[in-house]
Amino acid sequence: MLGVEPRSFIVISAAFGMLWAFIFFVLHSSFPREIRGLARWGWACTMMAAGAVLFATYGALPVFLSSFVPNLLVAAGVAAMQGSVRAFGGLPRRDGPLALLLGFTALAMFPATFLDDDYRSRLIIMSSVLTLLFGACAVAIYRFQQKGFAERFTGGVFAATACIMLARCLIAISQSPSLTRPQIDATPVHQVYMATFSFSIVALSVGFLLMANRQLHRKLESLAMRDKQTGVYRRDAFLALLDREIAESRSGKRSMSVLMIDLDDFRAINEQHGQQAGDRVIDDFSAKARQSLRRNDAIGRYGGDEFLVMLPDTSAEGAQAVGQRIMDAAAEVRRDDVPAYTVSIGIARLEAEREDAGAIIEAADKALHAARKAGRSRIEFAAEPVRR
Ligand SMILES: Nc1nc2c(ncn2[C@@H]2O[C@H](COP(=O)(O)OP(=O)(O)OP(=O)(O)O)[C@@H](O)[C@H]2O)c(=O)[nH]1
Numbered sequence: 001m002l003g004v005e006p007r008s009f010i011v012i013s014a015a016f017g018m019l020w021a022f023i024f025f026v027l028h029s030s031f032p033r034e035i036r037g038l039a040r041w042g043w044a045c046t047m048m049a050a051g052a053v054l055f056a057t058y059g060a061l062p063v064f065l066s067s068f069v070p071n072l073l074v075a076a077g078v079a080a081m082q083g084s085v086r087a088f089g090g091l092p093r094r095d096g097p098l099a100l101l102l103g104f105t106a107l108a109m110f111p112a113t114f115l116d117d118d119y120r121s122r123l124i125i126m127s128s129v130l131t132l133l134f135g136a137c138a139v140a141i142y143r144f145q146q147k148g149f150a151e152r153f154t155g156g157v158f159a160a161t162a163c164i165m166l167a168r169c170l171i172a173i174s175q176s177p178s179l180t181r182p183q184i185d186a187t188p189v190h191q192v193y194m195a196t197f198s199f200s201i202v203a204l205s206v207g208f209l210l211m212a213n214r215q216l217h218r219k220l221e222s223l224a225m226r227d228k229q230t231g232v233y234r235r236d237a238f239l240a241l242l243d244r245e246i247a248e249s250r251s252g253k254r255s256m257s258v259l260m261i262d263l264d265d266f267r268a269i270n271e272q273h274g275q276q277a278g279d280r281v282i283d284d285f286s287a288k289a290r291q292s293l294r295r296n297d298a299i300g301r302y303g304g305d306e307f308l309v310m311l312p313d314t315s316a317e318g319a320q321a322v323g324q325r326i327m328d329a330a331a332e333v334r335r336d337d338v339p340a341y342t343v344s345i346g347i348a349r350l351e352a353e354r355e356d357a358g359a360i361i362e363a364a365d366k367a368l369h370a371a372r373k374a375g376r377s378r379i380e381f382a383a384e385p386v387r388r
Pocket residue numbers: 262263264265266267268270274275276277278279282303304305372
């Protein structure tokens with residue numbers, strides 16, 4: 001295989017498996033507990049590496065140790081990967097069906113290993129079980145709520161591996177029933193199958209590592225920059241973001257708008273419905289406002305019931321449309337436990353005379369004040385700055 005003798009290839013794969021296991025055990029001990037599934041992935045790699053080592057002893061050790069046990073170890077390893085992926089994505093455990101599938105595999109492999117030495121049946125059983133397991137991993141990732149590059153990559157590798165396992169199964173079904181196992185199967189079809197399996201474990205481990213890294217990044221970002229209650233940017237983080245965006249907009253001569261939003265009569269909501277209902281209003285508004293924004297927009301909590309929204313590359317008309325969308329979403333009652341509420345919005349645009357965060361926020365605040373004075377639940381624009 002690729003100039004490497006099949007048995008050496010198996011041993012190299014095992015070494016990679018052990019290395020990945022080591023990496024994931026270290027990550028498990030150093031990453032926050034909320035990032036789940038890392039140790040299980042380490043165990044998955046360990047089982048597959050142990051399986052590979054035992055496979056390499058075929059002919060030297062009894063079939064129980066060099067065929068039956070390693071096949072089960074490989075299936076259990078991929079099952080552990082599935083558990084790991086589900087734990088990582090916060091999906092409920094599926095230990096029952098996995099245990100059943102492994103039990104079935106053991107039962108089916110037993111006669112094909114010890115009674116008949118039926119290599120073709122063993123191939124069919126193993127490749128179909130692996131198709132199911134790899135496919136289940138791909139489906140689990142597909143069900144994740146947040147899917148970035150790492151998730152798509154890992155899910156894609158799982159799906160592609162499942163397809164190749166299925167192809168191997170179909171090829172084995174189409175082969176002569178008298179197919180016997182050579183010392184080490186070196187047919188091109190089997191080599192592609194083995195190579196796919198080994199490379200996919202490496203690619204999957206890289207993908208899972210990227211997924212864990214991304215989640216760690218999200219967690220740290222959230223701790224450092226997000227308001228704990230609402231998940232929107234904290235005031236200082238938002239202001240830093242606004243400063244950066246203003247500098248970029250100025251150098252690129254692009255338009256930008258800032259919205260200052262206040263919940264109307266929020267003190268009265270607290271007084272009438274209680275502080276906790278007030279908290280739910282804040283949460284409800286934050287969620288609705290976030291849903292009303294594009295990817296490049298940002299929302300931050302300026303304080304109490306006041307929020308700031310930054311809309312890069314957005315004209316006055318665009319900002320008004322976004323403001324209206326937020327106002328409409330806020331007014332829409334979606335939950336019984338959230339009292340009805342409205343918001344007032346002040347909008348300011350980036351201007352030559354209004355070119356730092358402080359000045360643009362001040363202008364948006366004045367516009368908001370005008371909206372409140374004009375009766376609340378409305379949008380007002382900051383007056384054009386006087387040009388000298
Ligand atoms: N429940 C709850 N109340 C908050 C929170 N943050 C600030 N508040 C309260 O919100 C109220 C804000 O009151 P004001 O600033 O007078 O504003 P308002 O009542 O909305 O009046 P207008 O802005 O003029 O419409 C204060 O009573 C704060 O204690 C929060 O996170 N949860």
